[in-house]
Amino acid sequence: MKKMLFSFQDMATGDKASKIIERQFARKGANVVQSDVTTSVKRAAGVSYREIMLTFADSQTVVLRVKQTGDIFQVLLNKKPLPIKNQDDHEAAVNEIVKALDSGRAKFQKLLARTKVKPPAGIRTAAPKMEQTLTEKRDALKEAIDIVNGEIAELRSKLAA
Known part of the structure; x- marks a missing residue:
């Protein structure tokens, strides 16, 4: 039986598994600048999960949805689902996510640049x-x-x- 990376009950910001996943991303050249683990358990499509949100240096985000069994059942890249081929192999999954981050970087940056930000109402x-x-x-x-x-x-x- 394969050892699971995440312990569903013990998941927290800065826990061992979170640091390991951040380190794996850093080794592949995708530097995580901020990570957060949700404290509440969410439910979708009959699956209970918790989320690990990772923000990278280029402002792209990855959300890992972890099931109670400790494996990742869904990955969201910039709020869009990203299908992963190697769900059982965390290192291969990280490789896939980093490739998706790299390939979508130019498009993401263009989208970010086009976004218009309105100043707050009190500021003129x-x-x-x-x-x-x-x-x-x-x-x-x-x-x-x-x-x-x-x-x-x-x-x-x-x-x-």
Whole structure:
């Protein structure tokens, strides 16, 4: 019988299994910057599970749903299900997840860049006020240039006479 990586009852942020899985990802070049284990047991499709949420350096997320038997029954990559071929072999599963992270990185970064973030309601931007100030400065400079051009024309006419 194969030894399971996760102990369902003892799962917690920073436990031995969580550190092992983070280390496995780091060895494959995917650095975990934050990990969290849910304290509550969830249920979907007749399966009770707990989640381990991993956030990587490039802001991609992986959620591992662990059954009561200690094995991973579902993997979510950036909130989308990711089918895993090697469910019984954790190291091979990590390899598959890292490959999926690498292959989807460019698309994920484009999506992240396109996301528009609205500032909170209480915060106002200085852009409208700045535009008004700059317009006033531009108009004042135009007037000053016109005055100087008028003085130059006046001096030229005096020199010509």
